[in-house]
Amino acid sequence: MTHVFRFFFERRKSDFTFYDFNSGCWDQFQGVVDLSQDEAEELPKIRLDLLLEVGRQDWYRVVELMSFHDLSEDIGRVALRLEFAPRGDLAERFRAAREKARQAKEQQSAEEKGIFAPWPEDLRDYLDRELNSAYEFRCHVLNPDSFDRDGSVCEGDDVTGRLADSSAAAREFVDSLIHVDMVDAQRFLSDDETSKGRDLSRHVRRFLDYSASDDIDHAAHQALKASEQQAESYLVGKFATTFARLNKVVGPGIRNPRLSVRSRQSGDALLAESAWVYYQFTPGEEDAQRQLPERFNGLGYKNFLFMLIEIHEMHRRWAAGVGVRPLIHLVVIEEPEAHMHPQLQQAFLKIAREFVDEDESEVFHTQLVVTTHSPHIIYDTSFDPIRYFRRLSEPYGTPACEVRDLSKLETDDPRFLRRFLKLTNCHLFFADAVILVEGDAERILLPLMIDTDPGRLPQLVSSHISLLEVGGSHALRFKPLVRFLGLPVLVITDLDSVAIPEGGTRRKACSVDTPGAVTSNQTLIQWLPRKKDIEELLKTQKKGKTDEHREGSNTSWVRVAYQTRQNFRWGGKTHQAAGRTFEEAMILENLEWMRIYGKKVGFEPDESISPEQLAQEVFDFVRNPPEGKTNLALTLFDLFEESRWKTPHYIQEGLTWLNSELDREADL
Structure with a gap:
């Protein structure tokens, strides 16, 4: 751009x-x-x-x-x-x-x-x-x-x-x-005095030419003239003996020239060369004894100051122009995040805008256009000024992109999305794909599941995946945004089976096999696969769990992954069951592992109970783990290094699908 x-x-x-x-x-x-x-x-x-x-x-x-x-x-x-x-x-x-x-x-x-x-x-x-x-x-x-x-x-x-x-x-x-x-992105700043990089002092001196006015400071030039005379007196005395000897040398065929030395100082050049930037880190009035040269501060802060000075001078030159001044002044800042730590990146746009506003009048308004790959830069902006450049999946490897204007995003709850993305640092805008997960447990363990076997999920390991913990009831609220951005999306959520007890009116959490159970998960009801009955959800095939998103000229896909019936061994026989939540699926599909580490996890079922009793005990345990679900997830995370547990089947299916989607885009 x-x-x-x-x-x-x-x-x-x-x-x-x-x-x-x-x-x-x-x-x-x-x-x-x-x-x-x-x-x-x-x-x-x-x-x-x-x-x-x-x-x-x-x-x-x-x-x-x-x-x-x-x-x-x-x-x-x-x-x-x-x-x-x-x-x-x-x-x-x-x-x-x-x-x-x-x-x-x-x-x-x-x-x-x-x-x-x-x-x-x-x-x-x-x-x-x-x-x-x-x-x-x-x-x-x-x-x-x-x-x-x-x-x-x-x-x-x-x-x-x-x-x-x-x-x-x-x-x-x-x-x-x-x-x-x-x-420009390449601003050539350096802390090394011997490098070719430009230091901040040199940059400040360069702008003295732009800032020169028609008004002459006679007092300053008088002081420079006195300094010039003192320097000339010093130089004459220093070179007197040398020049006296040189003046006796006769050149061939010419009259012998006499050499002299004078101090020739340009006022503007002298002032410019004497301008050096220092930092004072102590409070109070300016104290030359407590200041450090600029190279003792970090490149990030130097880069930050460099850009502010550039913007100020660009605005000043435009506003001070004569003749037919252009109506519009744009300052295009390319990748301002170079060398800046995340906190400074987050503050950059706000500070730069305030810095420009101080220069502006009712007539002269400089507009900033910022290109960035940093989620921190757009931390404190609304959707309206963001233009998102989305790569398109074109055939034959032809590179193409589409510019998406986020001011045209149609959603019923833009304030929720803006607040949530601000909380998560807006990584979504710079991702190759998105995974929406239910809670802390999935957010903690999913990266471990992906990194366990790079050969099995090579695209997921090497791509930038935005992992957002959104809760089962809130994933649906992200549908307009991920569709608008055209990103492949995997939604990992729970069946959340509920039933209405006889004589009751309020729905109550129940096991998946409870007759007449329905889901309370609005993502499954309103997004994918748009079904409410638990038995219908369990029978839904892979095709019914995917949907096409078409926005503009770009097409992307979304897939939902939730618990399914899987085989488990108990009492010497093979049985089938589906967990209601992620934690239930983890335990039911890792019973052999749990026999060894159940004590550390806090779940040790009696080997003599029936499969139905086992499923009920798993249900009861997960509803209220001894130290909470987050601690349970951290325990599983910690024990994985000793002995690997299996990724639940429904999550593995979803990750494999997303890997194939990224693989397909990489081939185009």
């Missing part, structure tokens, strides 16, 4: 190369040896569509873009398309280059033809060298209503006209609207 901003608004020569075109369109260049003008116009283009809201007082600046149906409004919407497109003479120039290549090839010997092919072999070869002379900047007027369509880009019919006849005029107009400054 930052590369597009840099090209269209800074337009440094050769910013775009052939490889900036998506690989999915390379076939339109590859092998092309002849090109007509009509074919040239249909070649791939790189576009940036912009929608601007302009106040009435600035309408005169965008009159070329405006339609007059909304002149009664205080705010008008205008839209334009910036485009990197083929020049009108591309076909002619390409044919001329190909003709020269053909003639050169005819003059080659048979041996030379097998070694070297004259340039250009085809259109791709031509553009690889001549792209920036073969393509040009264009600007078109768009219908602003086209931006209101959900999940679609502006089409050709939305173009209402070309902004200017020449590329230079179009650029001049765009420059009068928008000014973009870049704070």
Whole structure:
């Protein structure tokens, strides 16, 4: 994204190369040896569509873009398309280059033809060298209503006209609207005085040139002049003997020059070179005896200060501009998290925004655009300003992504999602897949289940999985968000069987085999597999536990995993049972392990009881473990190192499914 901003608004020569075109369109260049003008116009283009809201007082600046149906409004919407497109003479120039290549090839010997092919072999070869002379900047007027369509880009019919006849005029107009400054990801800060990295002091000195004003501080320059005279007197005395000897030397053929030394000090340069940054860590007034040079502070804090200084100077230069000042000032900050610890990352956006606000007036407002891979950076933001770049699963390995505008997320409870994601540091936005789990036990033990056998779940081990503990009744509330983001989702939840006792009105937890039992889990009832009866849930096949999520042009899948009937050995025979919860399934599917470690876990059933009594004892134990379910999970975690227990079958099935989903995406 930052590369597009840099090209269209800074337009440094050769910013775009052939490889900036998506690989999915390379076939339109590859092998092309002849090109007509009509074919040239249909070649791939790189576009940036912009929608601007302009106040009435600035309408005169965008009159070329405006339609007059909304002149009664205080705010008008205008839209334009910036485009990197083929020049009108591309076909002619390409044919001329190909003709020269053909003639050169005819003059080659048979041996030379097998070694070297004259340039250009085809259109791709031509553009690889001549792209920036073969393509040009264009600007078109768009219908602003086209931006209101959900999940679609502006089409050709939305173009209402070309902004200017020449590329230079179009650029001049765009420059009068928008000014973009870049704070790059590679800021080259260093703590090493001998490195090529830029220290903060050098950065501060660089801005003294930008901050110079027309007002001259005569007192400061008078002090510099006195210092210059004292330095000159010192230098004359120091070099007197040396220069006296040199002045006696006669050069061949010329009159002997006399050497002297003077102190030549530039006021601005001297002031700049004398500017060094120090840190004082003690409270109270500034004390030079208690200050440390900047290299004794961490790179993270130095990086933080560096960006604030950059933003301040960028705003000041824009606001102090003369002539036709651009209406909009964007500062694009690329990956500000470099070297910063999580707490500073969390505070960055808030502090940067407050820092900019102090500079702003009623007229000048700098807008920040931040790109990040850090969940901490977006910690304190609402959904509205977030634009989520989601990789699409395109065939043949063609890289593509879709931008999702979270301000358009449709959910009944956005405040809950925002608060929850803030609590969990927003890792969801940077994940390859999501696992929603019921409670503490699954959250503690699931990473252990995944890491136990990397060969069995290679994609899960190597991918970024967001594990969210949401509770059985709250997983459903995440459905709109995970669907909107287009992530594969595994929901691990419990059957939560309940029944209404005779003569009662309130539902009560019961074992899975209780006749007429239903689930109280709203995820199973309203999301997947949309069933309430326990027996129906137990009979549901794998296909009924998955669902397709289609949002925009992206398709993803969700699967639910809950307890199923599994075999267990008791009393020398094989029996079947399903746990009501994760803990029940863990015990029933690990009875052999429990015979050895049951005492440490706190569950030691009598070997003589029936399978039905065993299932009831497991049910009673899990309902109220001696020290709580979290402690039970931690005990299982601790004992795993001594002897491995088995992952419950329903969880293993779910993890295998998610691994195959990630494997399928990796193959595309």
